[in-house]
Amino acid sequence: MAAVAQPTSQLMACDIVPGHSADDPLYLPLIRRFVSNCIGAVSYTAVIAKWPPWLPCRIGGLQGFLSHAVASTGEVAEQITAWVDEAVQGTRPLQDLHRADEKAKGRFLPGLRTEWPQSCLVDGKEITWTERVQLVRSLELTQRQAQQLEERLHKAEAEVAL
Secondary structure (H helix, E strand, C coil): CEEEECCCCEEEEECCCCCCCCCHHHHHHHHHHHHHHCCCCCCCEEECCCCCCCHHHHHHHHCCEEECCCCCCHHHHHHHHHHHHHHHHCCCCCEEEECCCHHHCCCEEEEEEEEEEEEEEECCEEEEEEEEEEEECCHHHHHHHHHHHHHHHHHHHHHHHC
């Protein structure tokens, strides 16, 4: 695990651990060490691909930002479904979200931004934070799924015609 400062990619904290170690207990000590090494920095952004649900509660007091892909399970899945339903019904407008990579420079993707207040108890103290959520409709995925559906329909029609 490593934490680097951007845009220079200067290594700020690093842990070398056996491959059979669980990631969950490693996040918090590394993030705390990273924040303590950022002397004079007002905030930070942590990008974590897969993270335990308790992590935002534990780092809530560190005044930073987490960026992660959200698992579509439980309460999160229900909330995402509600947001999508609102967008389809027109009660939650879609926005053009800019795509930052060079390949798609200048392209916009339809999506929505919203905020979701969160809280939890840590050592008897309530920690609150706001999650900013972006849901983006992938045009490439939509086109690929439509093409696959057409192929399956043609195949089914051919089989029925036999």
